Amino acid sequence: MTRMPSADRRRQLTEAAIRAMTRDGVAGTTTRSVTAEAGVSLSVFHYCFDSKQALLESVIATITEHSVAVVKEAIRPRATLRETVRAGFQAYWDHVGANPGEHMLTYELTQYALRHPGFEQLARRQYELYLAAYTELLEHLRREAGFELRIPAEVLARYLAAMTDGLTLNLLVLGGEGAAEILDMIADHVAGLALDQG
Template sequence: MARMPSAERRRQLTEAAIRAMTRDGVARTTTRSIAAEAGVSLSVFHYCFDSKQALLESVIATITEHSVTMVREAIRPRATLRETIRSGFQAYWDHVAANPGEHMLTYELTQYALRQPGFEQLARRQYELYSAAYIELLDRLGHLGGFELTVPADVLARYLAAMTDGLTLNFLVLGDAEAATQILDMIADHVAGLVREPGQASARRIAGVGGDRGR
């Protein structure tokens, strides 16, 4: 077996775990089946991960990064601010549509962590990652266009995480793609209304000064 840097080997095993868990479920996936999926010995697995918690945390972080990478690449200046925001949501949704099993796994991981004594912090870490991902993407949006939020970034990040999390589960249960598109349009409209474009603040301040002088 070819030698591989430990970080790359961990990544290989994590992706293998995602495939195995998506196919067989979290509870039925064993370290042996993950090692077999990755094509490595069980000793290699235990060398890379010293506990199941460590593996599951890596799985959660990697699944989140799958979606975030697509959204990050999609967020670039468009004709309007609203189109820029909507393109990011569309990139996320394209990943959901292409990988429903992987997204279904995220909910199974949450339930597993909450029900398994000693694993509860993994569920908390999972949802903290969702919010952190949105904070990063909102920051990217601001840097690209010089936009400013009219609400605290952490509050909007939690709101968006909750909205997309709920919408994803709704789609996995009902399979209504048209309804999902309409809801994403609504979310994009809402977010666009919470973002101030360059010059808006200055314009308001000037208008305010002018109004004071006219009175």
């Protein structure tokens, strides 16, 4: 087995856990199945993670990072703030469509955490990560597109996280029909909450 820095090994195990949990569910995924997926020994897992809870937190953070990276790339400044916002939501929508299992896993992780004593704080951490991600994206938009919010960023971040939950479930359950109209409406609404300084 190739020696690898522990941060890289944790990333390898986390990505393997995402694949295993997407395929087998959270409850059906064991440390053994994660190590088999990653092609490493069980001792490597225990060197990198001290508990299943630590692994789940890493999974939640990594899935959030996947979505944020896609959206951040898409929201480079365009002619109008609305077009920039629309591009970000289109990128997110496309990511959900291309990775439905990963996005279904986020809901399963929330339910798992809320239903298993001792894991409840993972659901809270999950949503704190969502709020931090939206706050980061709003700051990125402010810097890149030059706008001020009409409402506090923390309030808008929480609203966007709640709205994105619904948007994601809508796509997972009903499919992509009517996507353009939904995304147009969201872009109009979100852009209307900002003052474009461009």
